[in-house]
Ligand code: MG
């Protein structure tokens with residue numbers, strides 16, 4: 001986060017698309033494998049194998065965070081139910097009715113891709129289906145609104161309005177980010193709008209590549225750490241949460257999704 005916004009050439013964007021393709025494959029593999037009775041560690045093991053086979057580097061592994069007790073130990077963040085983001089894979093067994101957010105970042109040939117989906121484990125309740133659907137639609141809405149010359153705050157405002165119209169809330173403490181040779185670059189990409197956020201607003205320009213990642217809660221937007229390891233983030237009221245993310249390049253024509261499997 002030192003160098004300011006770094007625009008990417010179309011050649012660089014194609015290299016990022018290759019990294020994004022690996023992320024997409026990992027998430028599709030997890031989607032196919034995730035079912036009641038599996039542990040989040042088993043899903044992570046499969047993801048690590050696939051990333052290594054593809055010649056990629058698992059970006060999350062070894063990441064340090066200011067208060068965290070240990071570097072992040074896995075390739076995936078697996079966040080179940082009331083867990084919002086940064087869940088550490090382990091021996092938790094997935095149950096029918098759970099919702100599992102899976103976040104994956106891969107570096108390939110020096111460039112990064114970052115994407116997340118929230119998956120139903122077996123049949124889930126109708127309110128939870130709605131939560132997943134609205135969160136995914138909020139990401140899709142943002143992507144559809146991208147074009148050069150717009151300001152991010154206009155899109156963030158629409159994302160927030162869409163979420164709140166459905167009775168849900170947008171997480172403030174965690175936001176999207178620029179991405180390129182580093183997983184986290186400038187700018188910060190919030191999914192809500194307020195006058196403080198307006199100070200760091202930015203204009204969409206061709207070559208800007210963003211990881212857009214709405215985190216949507218059923219109840220309060222407030223979050224906290226689950227344990228004293230200071231990794232897993234949970235909702236303060238322990239109601240459930242969903243998360244979807246794509247790495248998206250701004251082009252002359254609009255948006256190019258780099259983690260969409262194309
Ligand atoms: Mg991510």
Ligand code: MG
Nearest residue numbers: 114211213245
């Ligand atoms: Mg991200």
